[in-house]
Structures are given as structure tokens and as C-alpha cells.
Amino acid sequence: MLRKPVLNLASLSFLILFIFPIQFSQAAAKPNVLLIMTDDQGWGDIQSHDNPLINTPQQDLLAKQGARFDRFYVSPVCAPTRAALMTGRYSLRTGVHGVTRGFENMRAEEVTIAEILKSAGYATGAFGKWHNGRHFPMHPNGQGFDEFFGFCGGHWNRYFDTNLEHNKIPVETKGYITDVLTDKAIEFIKQNQNQPFFCYVPYNAPHSPWIVPEKYWNKYANKGLDDKARCAYAMVESVDDNLGRLMQTLDELDLSKNTIVLFLTDNGPNSKRYNGDMRGQKGSIHEGGIRVPLFVRYPGKIKPGTVVKPIAAHIDILPTLRDFCGVSASPENRIDGKSLVPLLTGSPTEEWPKRMLFTDRLFRNSIPGKEIPVGSVRTERWRAAYERNHKWKLYDMLADPGQKKDVSKSHPKVIQKLKAAYTDWFKDVSQSGFEPIPIPVGHPQEKMTSLPANESFLKPEAGQGINYSGKGHNGYANSWLEDWTDSTASAVWHLDVVTPGTYSLTLKYTCSANDVGCEIQTEVANRKLTATITKAHDPPKIGNQDRIEQSPNYMSKKWGKINLGTAQLKKGRCDLRLTGLKKVGSKLIDVKGIELKRIN
DSSP: OOOOOOOOHHHHHHHHHHHHHHHHHHHHHSOEEEEEEESSOOTTSSGGGTOTTOOOHHHHHHHHHSEEESSEEOOSSHHHHHHHHHHSSOHHHHTOOOSSTTTTOOOTTOOOHHHHHHHTTOEEEEEEEOOSOSSTTTSGGGTTOSEEEEEOSSOOSOOBSOEEEETTEEEEOOSBHHHHHHHHHHHHHHHTTTSOEEEEEEOOTTSSSOOOOHHHHHHTTTSSOOHHHHHHHHHHHHHHHHHHHHHHHHHHTTOGGGEEEEEEESSSOSSSOOSTTOSOOTTOSSHHHHEEOEEEEOTTTSOTTEEEOSOEEGGGHHHHHHHHTTOOOOOSSOOOOOOOHHHHHTOOSSOOOOOOEEEEOOOOSSOOOSSOOSEEEEOSSEEEEEOTTSOEEEEETTTOTTOOOOOTTTOHHHHHHHHHHHHHHHHHHTTTOOOOOOEEESOTTOSSEEEEGGGSEEESOTTSSOEESSSGGGOOTTOOEEOOOOTTOEEEEEEEESSOEEEEEEEEEEBOGGGTTOEEEEEETTEEEEEEOOSOBOOOOBOOOOSSOOOGGGOBOOOEEEEEEEEEEOSEEEEEEEEEEEOOSSOOOEEEEEEEEEOO
16 A cells, blocks of 8 residues: 655755745746736827827836837727737637627636736736626636726726726725726735736726816816817826836835836827827727837846837737746647747847738627728738728838828739738638627626626617617617617627526616606516516716716716516526517616526
């Protein structure tokens, strides 16, 4: 019979003295990571990028203390950039091809930076805008983050004294949202200063709504700026001050020397303002829509004042951090990015390869077809663009950085090569298809599953007897269903029941006095639940604190609740359909969503 070896006290003491110092030493050697990303801040929204109208001393200092990338690229809009950043993979591989209606959700099987670093002993925290899924396991707590404080949708309505979430628990906050997120990130850093940490701070500024503290708003008066540019610059300066607070915290805790700090933005500017004379802004496949700043500071590893000239992209961040942190764990999923460590440290072991970087604009907030989407290919010299008119154009970015002249006819071989490469790339990254990811119901980490209105699919299409609030057919993050004038119209949610059982269903709604008496029906798993609205609940819409405009997309309401009954749900996929039965007045109810809670 085999016996476990027995250690005497002397040999055990020796092992403790021998092994543990090595482990402590290895842990201490692992660098911390502070990854900061702003929302809708363009390349030109930084003073050191030749913009004299804005004040960004902390961003400028960070660039001087480490490396500044000359040509760094992301996706044209928020959610795809975040998915690529977190996974090192083009967003279409991850299931992300939109910004709302569930098309921003990243497949749960994707492996994130947080999961990789967590497996190596890192404490992980995210503080801000996630935008890659609100339901477990797509929620940040299900994607490797021990701590999450912020919001999961594409935008937030209120920036002062607002309600956010902490690990799925709603919390009320005091103060301006950028300051609040920084406070929580600093708390996390202080709590984990004695172990390696990964602190991800995706600020939601300067994304609209246009809300900023008075002192910043006043500072940018009388500078010849339109109101949107004025507010954007004010919000960016607010972020800059908070970046300074984060850097000061690292200094005070003596962590700066062993912390990698990265600063980037998620797409081009969200209004027409200075952007280095580049073509395009947020949403564009051209240079101005996807070229953003990236600053990386790592004392002792990256020489101050380094300028990285070769093209690089968001997909490169994961492999770069994996190398810097000495983490051997590699996700099974294919990585599209390339480690930038040789470029950052100035010690390439081989000649840096020529690359093609691909950009798509497949964010139509609907299920796309199989046709090749609008997009572009970038090399060191060329940008080939497949535009809305289904024509390819070619730009020489060295001779014509503003993309003024299409040179495809004079370089036919180049355009054909890049066109073929884009076609092959799209075929490769879209192999998993674009069907919506169903909402998980009854996940062990969820006490209640919320089916938000904007993640429903309307039958018939939006605007035909039923619609999303705000900007209509898009159904943005905090929208609800309204203008329900066709009693045969319906909203459908695609579900994936994780835990079978009996679930109670609660409807969040408003109803005017003229429409009281209307009837609606919910159908799920062959169970039909009928409800009659017997009491008016019609509160006014609440504004969003905008300095510029009261956009309907950022409005909110106080919702009433009505219990619809219970349904027995089996494990697997099914649909939940909400439809009208009887209309009394001019329309039926407005709907914020449906809540499902397992009762046994």
C-alpha cells in the first residue's frame, strides 16, 4: 500500500523558508495593471495632439513618461472596441456586432484579460461602463472581475447623484459620476496594494448626455466652441483631473514603479470638433473614426518619450499585458492581436512584421445578412475602404493623411489585394454567425432575471404599431416600449433557461387614464398569462440634466409593477412573447421590461 511521505518539523520548516520567499518574490515581481479608457474621446481631444483649446496635463504627462502610439486603432463604436480590448480578438468573433438590443453582448465562453490575470493571482476590478452584457455570465462579475462598480449598458442617463450597481446590487451615489468611479477605483487599489491587481477604469465621459460640473463648463466658455465641443472638452478635463488622482494614489502607495498604466479611448469624437484633419468621427470606418490615443507607462521597462510608429490596435492589448505580466496562460480561443512588448521596450528579437488591420461597421442593431459589411483595411501605407455605395476606394495615408483623393484606379493591384483580404477576413471572423445571444434565465448568480424592453424584438418591426422610446427603431440602452397602438403587435425575448423551475413574472409599465381597461398577454413555454390594467399609472418623463438638449433617448420614468402570474420553465431555449389583446383608448401600455424570479 502506498503511503504519503511524512515530513518532520525540521524539514517542514526548511520547505517553508525555501519555498515561500520564492513565491512572495514572484508575486512582488508581477506588475500591477491600471487600464483607463474614455468613451467617445477623439484623438484630437488632447492638448499634446496640437489642440490648444483643451487642457489635459495628466494625459500629456503620461505620454511623456512612457510611450505614445502614433497610429493606434479601435472599432468605430463602443461595444465592439470593448470586446476586442478584453479578448484580443476581433469583436465579430465574440458575438458583438452592435451597441444595443443585445447585440453588444459578448459570448460567455470568451476569455478576457481579467480571467487570464485572475488565474495568475491578480485581484481584478472594473469601474465604469462595461457594455458587453448585463446578464450572468456575460456580466463583468462573470467575465473575471472580482469587483464591478458602474453600469452595463451603452450609456447612462444621469451623471449627478445617480444610481449605479456594485456587483449586481443597486447603489445610490453622490456627486459627479467620473469622480465617483475614480473614488471606487482608488478604494480598490488601496485594498489590493499588497498583491498584484488589474484595475480597469472605463469612464463613460465624454459620451452624451452632455452633463458636466459647473467649473469645467464655465472654463470652456468664450472659446469659440459650439456647445457640444465645449461640453466634451469640459468632460475630458474632468477625466484628466481624475487621472491625476489615480496617478497620485500610485505614488502615495509606492506602486508607480511596478504598475503598467495604459490610457486609450474607444472610438473617434462624438461631435464635429478638432481631430487632426482626419476624415470621419465616431461611427466612421475612416481614420478619424478609429484612430485614437494610446499611452503606456511602465517605469524601468519603457523609456520615457518613446514613440511607437508601426500600426497597432485594441486586439494587441491582451497579448501585450500577458507578456508584460509573465502570464503563460493562453485562452483556447484564437487571438488576433500581437504583443507590442518589442515595440514598447525597443528590443525586438526579429523584424516587426507587416500587418493588415481590419475594421467593420456591422452595428445596425439588427440581425445582419451574409453580405460583406461596410469596412476598411489599414496597412502602414494604405487604407482601403468599402463604403456605403458598395464601392471600394483606396487612400495613400502617407501622402494623403486626410483621405482627400481616391487612388484605387492608379493602384489596381493594391486595391484588389486589400479587397480580397477583407473578404477573407470577414468570412473567417463571422463563422459563428450573428444570431442574438439568448438571455440566460435562472443563472445561479442571479436572484432575478430582467428582460429589458430594448432587448426585445418587435413584431411587426419597430414603428409599425409599436416602438422603442427615444430614437425609435434602435432601442438604445435605457429605452422602453411606447406608441403601442396596434393591439396585435408584440415584443419577443429570446431566453435560455439555465435552471428549470417555476418562475413568477412581473411587468414594469405605465398606463394613461384613457387607456385603463386594456388587456395584454404574456406567453412562454406554452403558458398564457392574461392581465387587465385596472389602474392608471402615468408619471411624467424625467429629464436628464443636459446642458445642451433634452434628448428623448436619455429620459426616464418611474414605473409601476403588476404581477402576471407564474410559469413552469424547462431547461433550454424558448421565447417569451408579450402581446396585446384589447385596446380601450388610443394605445396600450408603455413597457420597461419583465422580471423573472424562480420561486421553486
